Amino acid sequence: MAVPRARLVRRLVLILAATLLVALAAWSLRPRPLPVESAIASTGPLVVTVDEDGETRVRDRYVVSAPVAGRVLRIGLEPGEPVRAGAVVATLQPAPASLLDERTRAELGARLGAAQAAVRAAGAEEARMRVQVEQADRELARVRRLLAAGAVSGERAEAVEVAAATARQAMAVARERVVGAEADLRQVRAALAPANAAAARAIEVRAPVDGLVLRRLRESESVVPQGEPLLEIGNVTQLEVVADFLSTDAVHIAAGQRALIEGWGGATPLQGRVRRVEPGGFTKVSALGVEEQRVNVVVSLDPLPAGVVLGDHYRVDVRVIVWEAPRVVTVPVGCLVREGDGWIVFVIRDGRARRTPVTIGHRNGVAAEVVSGLAPGTRVIAFPGAGVADDVRVE
Secondary structure: OHHHHHHHHHHHHHHHHHHHHHHHHHHHHOOOOEOOEEEEOEEEEEEEEEEEEEEEEEOOEEEEEOOOOEEEOOOOOOOOOEEOOOOEEEEEEEOHHHHOOHHHHHHHHHHHHHHHHHHHHHHHHHHHHHHHHHHHHHHHHHHHHHHHOOOOOHHHHHHHHHHHHHHHHHHHHHHHHHHHHHHHHHHHHHHHHHHHOOOOOOEEEEOOOOEEEEEEOOOOOEEEOOOOEEEEEEOOOOEEEEEEEEHHHHOOOOOOOEEEEEOOOOOOOEEEEEEEEEEEEEEEEOOOOOEEEEEEEEEEEOOOOOOOOOOOOOEEEEEEEEEEEEEEEEEEHHHOEEEOOEEEEEEEEOOEEEEEEEEEEEEOOOEEEEEEOOOOOOEEEEOOOOOOOOOOEEO
16 A cells, blocks of 8 residues: 555656646746836926027117218227217218219218108107007006006006016117117218318217127228228117027917027026017028028017126027916827827836827927826826837836
8 A cells, every 4th residue: 555655646746846847837938027118197387389599689789880981090999898879989081082072962962861851750759659658657557556456467467567668668769769860860961061061071980879889890990981881889788589490480489479598608598578570581501401491580588687698699599488388287208109190108007008099289399288088197108119009018
């Protein structure tokens, strides 16, 4: 009886070992979970922008030119030096031949009439803007009283304050244009004076406005023709930004939209608003040699923070906000997979990838708005590869 029992025990041991080996082989050959990256569908703000390189420029640039042909004396002003309106910036010795030129005398007479008309037009524009400022101030005072009484919303009061500030800025610009027109008139009269005099005398060319010398176009003493640019003068505290956008992006931009100015050298973006989208485009060849249709977009800068210094023709990055929402469901754009005309994501549920159709709204280069199909807090697969499919085990 002892021998059969030992044989039975050996058989049982062999069967158990074979079963264990089969189990180990099956375990080793089973499909391993696919390693994936994941992200969480979250709720928060979403901002959609169109971005482009731009540069700053002085809003009102004044080119001081020679009123008559002659010899300009050496200009001692350096770029960056401040000048006051009416200050002498150049001295010109008129050419004697211009005193006897009847045609030049007639042209100067016509220019005198045009300059006088420009002064009258600028004065009328200033008067019109003054009326608008007075009206905006009255409206602002009325809205503030209604806001204190709770009769209007804060948004309405803010809009009226912005309108009043805009009217005051336009009034300042109109005043600058009056000053510039009067300076042009003085230059024409100064050009006529030696033409009607018996002998030529030195002409003092004066600055039309307060500002800084932006560029010195003539430095050394030389003979210049009538109208030759000598200096550029502008106020660097009144800057704007211009950027040329692709026409396909420009159609989404409108006056009044907010803009962020980055890449100017500081850590904090500067604020601005789109002032004008120019109606005409132009062709520009890209760095890759591709012809592109571009449109200039002009952005007005908000008052610069203390300590921020910008000048004319500084390079910046312009981001125009074309859409924004304070609270939407978003996922990273790397989670989206195109399927036909729609979008899907792979949700991680119970250790497996689950194909989930979603409806996508606005998106930028980082995140996309999920209109429907996905709840906040859901974990989804980021950058799904070719091996990711419905019901695949993942980790």
